[in-house]
Amino acid sequence: MASSLSVINPCSLFAYQPAVTAAAVFVRRDELSRRKFHSLSSRADSRTCKLRYRFNRLIRNCSSASPEVVVVDDKKYGNKHVISITPRLYNYILTNVRVPQILQQLQEETANMIGSVISEHSVSPEQAQLLAMLVQILGAERCIEVGVLTGYSSLAVALVLPDSGYLVACERDATSLEIAKKYYELGGVLHKVTLKHGLAADTLKSMILKGEAGSYDFAFVDADKETYQEYYELLLQLVRVGGVIVFDDVLWDGKVADPMVNDAKTISIRNFNKNLMEDKRVSTSMVPIGTGLTICRKK
Numbered sequence: 229m230a231s232s233l234s235v236i237n238p239c240s241l242f243a244y245q246p247a248v249t250a251a252a253v254f255v256r257r258d259e260l261s262r263r264k265f266h267s268l269s270s271r272a273d274s275r276t277c278k279l280r281y282r283f284n285r286l287i288r289n290c291s292s293a294s295p296e297v298v299v300v301d302d303k304k305y306g307n308k309h310v311i312s313i314t315p316r317l318y319n320y321i322l323t324n325v326r327v328p329q330i331l332q333q334l335q336e337e338t339a340n341m342i343g344s345v346i347s348e349h350s351v352s353p354e355q356a357q358l359l360a361m362l363v364q365i366l367g368a369e370r371c372i373e374v375g376v377l378t379g380y381s382s383l384a385v386a387l388v389l390p391d392s393g394y395l396v397a398c399e400r401d402a403t404s405l406e407i408a409k410k411y412y413e414l415g416g417v418l419h420k421v422t423l424k425h426g427l428a429a430d431t432l433k434s435m436i437l438k439g440e441a442g443s444y445d446f447a448f449v450d451a452d453k454e455t456y457q458e459y460y461e462l463l464l465q466l467v468r469v470g471g472v473i474v475f476d477d478v479l480w481d482g483k484v485a486d487p488m489v490n491d492a493k494t495i496s497i498r499n500f501n502k503n504l505m506e507d508k509r510v511s512t513s514m515v516p517i518g519t520g521l522t523i524c525r526k527k
């Protein structure tokens with residue numbers, strides 16, 4: 229995350245409320261702020277000036293026509309408007325994602341078999357679509373996935389690989405991997421997938437030892453967050469120059485930007501993001517899609 233980019237979005241406080249409710253609350257909050265401001269504005273001290281500034285900022289941001297809009301509160305970005313994904317906008321986005329029928333079926337089975345908590349861990353449909361798009365743009369033939377679960381993202385990738393394509397699917401949980409295997413088969417892509425049951429770091433190390441460095445086009449990482457830095461170093465060896473490594477969860481439900489959240493996973497992702505930002509071996513793009521993806525291209 230660019231530390232200089234401070235975003236003020238009072239609207240996002242209501243991101244999970246119906247739009248009408250949110251609008252009503254905005255009016256009440258604005259009115260309260262207005263009263264508070266007027267009662268204090270007679271005192272011409274520095275505190276009042278600060279309040280005036282905050283008040284103006286609040287009004288400016290809340291008066292945006294739509295709760296989907298965030299105004300960047302940093303002058304050098306020139307009041308840049310960016311999108312904040314509210315439920316109604318997300319529903320709209322989903323109506324514009326073409327989800328292959330087999331992926332839909334897998335998503336439903338995952339939700340029914342293991343429970344909605346686990347199925348939440350699969351990438352979202354628009355993320356899967358972006359991964360598949362990257363693979364197609366790259367013309368990738370050799371891919372790696374770290375963290376397969378029941379196979380949603382890896383199946384999305386395998387479906388767009390050419391028939392000669394090759395995907396190494398790393399997963400430590402045998403039960404999930406069995407479901408993934410069933411869907412690779414149902415989707416007619418099992419011949420493209422090599423399943424690697426075990427700790428992903430061990431699998432990647434053994435691939436390097438077997439002389440596979442520099443031979444992969446694309447990798448996707450969606451496993452234990454504390455190991456992201458290690459996966460990065462290993463995958464940087466395995467992908468070719470110009471190859472792409474994508475990391476999921478880099479925004480971690482927004483917790484990376486909250487200084488009050490300091491659990492081990494959040495700190496790991498925050499450090500990982502910072503290291504990537506400073507790493508000259510790759511060019512990067514952080515994309516606020518799903519729980520956040522960072523796309524790295526090896527130089």
Ligand SMILES: C[S@@+](CC[C@H](N)C(=O)[O-])C[C@H]1O[C@@H](n2cnc3c(N)ncnc32)[C@H](O)[C@@H]1O
Binds near residue numbers: 380404
């Ligand atoms: C978020 S889920 C992956 C979701 C999957 N990419 C999808 O879209 O369906 C994370 C998976 O990583 C696996 N995992 C976590 N740590 C791992 C490790 N050290 N080695 C291999 N797999 C691991 C977990 O078992 C889990 O299935």
